Amino acid sequence: MKPQPSANPSILMEKLVSLCKRRGFIYQSSEIYGGWNGFWDYGPLGAELKRNLRDAWWKQVVHWREDVVGLDASIIMHPAIWKASGHVDTFNDPMHSCPACKKLTRADQILNIAQEQKWYSSLSQTLTKNGLDVPKLQKWLQREAQSQLPNLLAISGPEFSVEFAAKTIVTLAQQITPFDLLRLLACPPGENPNSVTPCPHCGAPLPPARPFNLMLRTHTGPIADDSNLTYLRPETAQAIFAQFKNVYDSSRVKVPFGIAQIGKAFRNEITPRNFTFRSREFEQMELEFFIRPDEATELLTGKLTHYSPELDLTEPQPDWAWDVWHHYWVRQRILFFQTLGLHEGQHLELYWQKPDELAHYAKATVDILFRFPFGTEELEGIAARGDFDLSQHQLHSGKSLEIFEEELKIKAASLPESDRQKFKDKVIQNWGNSGKSAEQAAAFCDKLFTGCYIPHVIEPSLGLDRLALAVLSAAYAEDTVPDAKGNPETRTVLRLHPSIAPIKCAVLPLLKNKPELVAEARRVFLLLRQHLVVEYDEAGAIGRRYRRQDEIGTPFCVTIDFDTIGENGREKKGTVTVRNRDTLKQERIPINQLVPYLLERIAIAPNQNS
């Protein structure tokens, strides 16, 4: 899916970045030293905004559910965790940087990438059973290679290379791939073709691969050597898997249940870009929701319900298969975004990853994309990871990460032996279809009959910094309002959902030079401060103060005027005006009703299921 930027995305981004700095939402890290790429600091308002988003997530994912508990793990963990998770291997990819076309290619992906290129199939046709079809190859060099592999050495000296290739191929074994042939065509005379790696994009010979370390490294202990190399976590999820057993044993949870965590993660991104969207230090809000393997569900309930669009996803059911749980969580996550004012269709898009895009561990992944000004990009990923992570940690740590369910054991024991065998045969057949051995399947079933299994997991993983950027860009608006003289004026306003606005309400005396107004305003301010994040402001004309609050997204302004202090009659005494950021309308409210009035309009309603 290609990003669809809005009308003038860079202008909007510039305005947003500028507002974030001017008003104290987000600053560049280390700015007085020239800044530091990939790192950002949140100012007073940004810190409040982030805290509100964090709280909203924690509330809805942990506190408002009975089946999710929290965790707050260390950032630096045993390096073996990253070996087990696969990050040490996949995050330390050696890469080739092409000096000619400048493209960066993972060393272990060169062949795969080559096979996807246009030239690959046409080049393969020059290889016959008996070796090389030299005239065909010459033709290929003149046509296909000329445009698709312009930096191939054989193009500058075709005669020599073709002859050389033909001779070499005859002397080599019969199994020559098009890529081997390309090596020959990219090989300078006299050199060993096996030592040449041609760029799959342009044909130029590549220099040796260099390691790209995507994990940030440090050393634990005073001496910095390889023996105490440790990593700053590149994701928070692994801590949940590593502590799975402890949480399970200590918190009386039962499958299905989840463990949630919010925390910093670090990645050595090659190019951090787009403001805070891709940074090297970021905060994740992750949930690992553990469910039974489908086989356990089926054994226990005697049935297994797969997903269909008609299925009611409101309340979890015991017979749900993993794909229903996956859909359930996608829906839960959409409902979460709704409570913050981000809506599917308007701001968000769902993208179901295609089978060939899935990571090796994932059974299915949905990306929730947000329409950022610079393009439609991932905000949250919801992956069905099977038992990959817990199995890996069980394997590497040597500690059992299986859980035991009494009811499962009882259920299995209650079945006649023939039914158990039937069940086992079915599992063996199903697993066989996905390439697993009958022994594995049988061992799994035997464990299952004793009530033991490794839970599977659904993982909704959201970037807090991305969420902050998303709500800010969705909220940014410029509208036209009349000024004091009735002339139209452009107003910048952050239409943040009241629940996440950094300041909930500003308290303003209409005039600064009237002590009665100021005194009453201070009283109201101190009253509201006990319940809400409020700000007091008396500087400048009232209109200017409203605009200042508009720009930082404050949903309500309370103004203390002459009615409040009883100058215009008894019936209005003790009332204030509450000005609404979005409608610009004002309501008169008695001071003693202010707190409930505001709280009601700021809160997120629990269990919003629309």
Add this chain to the structure above:
RNA sequence: GCGGGUGUAGUUUAGUGGUAGAACUCCAGCCUUCCAAGCUGGCCGCGCGGGUUCGAUUCCCGCCACCCGCACCA
């Protein structure tokens, strides 16, 4: 990491081989009876480091950052 562009106050900008002006913002005071009013005063700047030069914000080099494109994003 590569290529191109940019870097003067919080923001937008003017300008110069002899160290800089403006507008808006911000702060203080006066004034002000509801949407960036007015008056007075004030704070704040040549991204960093080196070189050339009597003297560099200006010229040169390096670095850093930002923007655009390429690539990358388990």
